[in-house]
Amino acid sequence: MASTAGSADRIARRQVDKFDERRRQLADAALLTLSELGYARTSLREIAQHSGFSHGVLHYYFRDKVDLITHGVRRYKAHCVERYDGIVAPAGDPSELLARVCDALVGTLDQDAVLHRLWYDLRTQSLFEESFRADVAEIDDSLERMIWRTVQAYAELLETVPTCTPSFAYATVDGLFQQALLRHLAGAPGALDGLRDGLRRQLPTLVA
Amino acid sequence: MASTAGSADRIARRQVDKFDERRRQLADAALLTLSELGYARTSLREIAQHSGFSHGVLHYYFRDKVDLITHGVRRYKAHCVERYDGIVAPAGDPSELLARVCDALVGTLDQDAVLHRLWYDLRTQSLFEESFRADVAEIDDSLERMIWRTVQAYAELLETVPTCTPSFAYATVDGLFQQALLRHLAGAPGALDGLRDGLRRQLPTLVA
DNA sequence: GAGCCGTCTGGACGAGCGTCAAGATTCTCT
DNA sequence: AGAGAATCTTGACGCTCGTCCAGACGGCTC
Numbered sequence: 001m002a003s004t005a006g007s008a009d010r011i012a013r014r015q016v017d018k019f020d021e022r023r024r025q026l027a028d029a030a031l032l033t034l035s036e037l038g039y040a041r042t043s044l045r046e047i048a049q050h051s052g053f054s055h056g057v058l059h060y061y062f063r064d065k066v067d068l069i070t071h072g073v074r075r076y077k078a079h080c081v082e083r084y085d086g087i088v089a090p091a092g093d094p095s096e097l098l099a100r101v102c103d104a105l106v107g108t109l110d111q112d113a114v115l116h117r118l119w120y121d122l123r124t125q126s127l128f129e130e131s132f133r134a135d136v137a138e139i140d141d142s143l144e145r146m147i148w149r150t151v152q153a154y155a156e157l158l159e160t161v162p163t164c165t166p167s168f169a170y171a172t173v174d175g176l177f178q179q180a181l182l183r184h185l186a187g188a189p190g191a192l193d194g195l196r197d198g199l200r201r202q203l204p205t206l207v208a
Numbered sequence: 209m210a211s212t213a214g215s216a217d218r219i220a221r222r223q224v225d226k227f228d229e230r231r232r233q234l235a236d237a238a239l240l241t242l243s244e245l246g247y248a249r250t251s252l253r254e255i256a257q258h259s260g261f262s263h264g265v266l267h268y269y270f271r272d273k274v275d276l277i278t279h280g281v282r283r284y285k286a287h288c289v290e291r292y293d294g295i296v297a298p299a300g301d302p303s304e305l306l307a308r309v310c311d312a313l314v315g316t317l318d319q320d321a322v323l324h325r326l327w328y329d330l331r332t333q334s335l336f337e338e339s340f341r342a343d344v345a346e347i348d349d350s351l352e353r354m355i356w357r358t359v360q361a362y363a364e365l366l367e368t369v370p371t372c373t374p375s376f377a378y379a380t381v382d383g384l385f386q387q388a389l390l391r392h393l394a395g396a397p398g399a400l401d402g403l404r405d406g407l408r409r410q411l412p413t414l415v416a
Numbered sequence: 417g418a419g420c421c422g423t424c425t426g427g428a429c430g431a432g433c434g435t436c437a438a439g440a441t442t443c444t445c446t
Numbered sequence: 447a448g449a450g451a452a453t454c455t456t457g458a459c460g461c462t463c464g465t466c467c468a469g470a471c472g473g474c475t476c
Contacts, residue, residue, distance in 0.1 A: 018422095019422090022423090037336060038332075038333065038335070038336035038337075039248055040247055040248035040333065040336070041336065041337075043462075043463060043464085044463080044464065044465090045462085045463080045464095053424075053425090054424070054425050054426065055425090055426085055464095056424070056425060056426065056427090056465095056466085056467090057423080057424055057425080058464095059464090059465065059466070060422095060423070060424070064464075064465080065464065065465095117332070117335050117336070120332050120335075121332045121333075121335075121336070123390070124246075124325070124328050124329045124332050125246065125248065125329075127246070127325050127328075127329075127390070127393055128245060128246035128248075128249065128325070128329070129246075129249075133394070137394070140390070164409065165405075167387065167402060168384070168405075168406050168409065168410075170387070171383045171384045171386075171387035171388075171406060172379075172380040172383050172384065172406075172410065173383070174383050174386075174387070175379045175380050175381070175382050175383015175384065175386065176376070176379045176380065176383065178379075178382075178383065178386075179375065179378070179379040179382070180379075182331070182335070182348070185335055186341070186345070194375060197373075197376075198376050198379060198380075201372065201376065202376075202380065205413050226452095227452095230453090251432075251433060251434085252433080252434065252435090253432085253433080253434095261454070261455090262454065262455050262456070263434095263455095263456095264435095264436085264437090264454070264455060264456070264457090265453080265454055265455080266434095267434085267435065267436070268452095268453070268454075272434075272435080273434065273435095
């Protein structure tokens with residue numbers, strides 16, 4: 001009896017795992033499509049086409065369009081923190097940390113440009129559509145904390161303390177990043193260097 | 209003959225003026241609707257409803273939807289520069305200018321929140337849709353120049369010079385403004401004060 | 417092999433979209 | 447007053463959208 005129950009559990013778990021993995025797969029296809037076309041121009045049929053399945057399957061795995069996009073946004077967040085983790089920790093002196101932060105942000109701006117474009121799109125959409133607001137706010141908070149950890153680590157290496165609020169640090173750095181993204185996607189050649197210069201100037205002003 | 213030609217001119221001008229005024233009127237209705245619903249959810253029928261006319265008239269005054277929205281965006285720019293002009297010029301000492309700039313930005317953030325929301329929406333849309341790109345870039349430049357004039361005036365009153373680039377000044381100030389807008393529209397009570405504090409901290413770092 | 421269940425397809429639906437054009441209405445000038 | 451132009455309404459078109467559903471497919475257990 002125990003063995004049958006165990007195998008039933010295993011079967012159930014395998015099905016659940018498969019179910020969740022398919023959801024993940026479809027959410028990734030949604031993310032890909034959204035980053036390519038933007039929220040306003042993304043349809044379920046287009047997402048399905050990017051996933052290799054037919055459009056009908058989306059309503060088998062997700063309640064509706066909002067449910068699908070929400071899951072995609074959550075996957076985006078996972079992608080983000082995964083990418084940024086490990087940047088702050090290993091650095092011996094302040095200038096090394098500064099260089100690493102610049103490299104990391106400039107690197108992701110270049111490589112993940114369309115994903116960041118999508119992020120700013122969804123963040124703006126959340127101002128009009130309430131459905132995304134909670135998820136967007138959560139991601140925004142995690143980004144603010146990410147920047148704040150960097151500022152704190154930088155201050156510690158300088159043997160001092162931050163002199164601004166976390167939201168101030170995030171707002172100014174995000175402003176620099178967003179402007180660089182706009183110019184980079186518009187084809188401006190100096191966008192990446194502009195971000196690096198901006199960060200090298202702004203970050204030191206955030207600590208005593 | 210001269211008199212007939214003159215009256216014909218007058219007539220033509222009156223018609224043209226009326227034509228242009230109706231265009232202006234409809235573009236304003238478009239702007240109102242866009243600021244309310246966002247780009248992704250705004251339809252021509254909805255715009256027409258806000259204008260008091262039927263939806264068919266839009267294609268009498270505008271080539272297509274993009275043409276209409278483009279005119280609306282141009283009107284938005286006019287509204288912006290009109291609002292901000294006269295802030296920088298009359299100020300006796302640095303702290304007065306700083307206070308005026310803070311008041312102006314905090315005031316428009318509060319009063320024109322939905323219009324600014326629309327601006328960030330359209331700026332992001334321009335990253336996906338090429339039609340708006342030129343107009344958006346032009347507005348962005350004019351905003352950068354506006355901030356730069358402020359920084360220059362502030363430096364002059366301090367009898368010194370700016371120490372950053374125009375794009376750096378714009379990026380950081382815009383970052384502060386956008387974050388404050390996000391929080392203000394989300395109902396956060398401290399958003400306006402946060403913007404004021406942020407500006408009072410950031411602007412002095414932009415000059416020697 | 418038969419039946420079952422999880423998975424997936426493809427078509428249908430009603431609604432809303434941008435666009436257009438034919439006709440009604442209003443204005444203007446002789 | 448009435449012709450003609452300018453303006454506006456109305457309804458239609460072709461299309462795409464989100465959603466739903468009947469049924470096909472494939473692996474699994476008796």
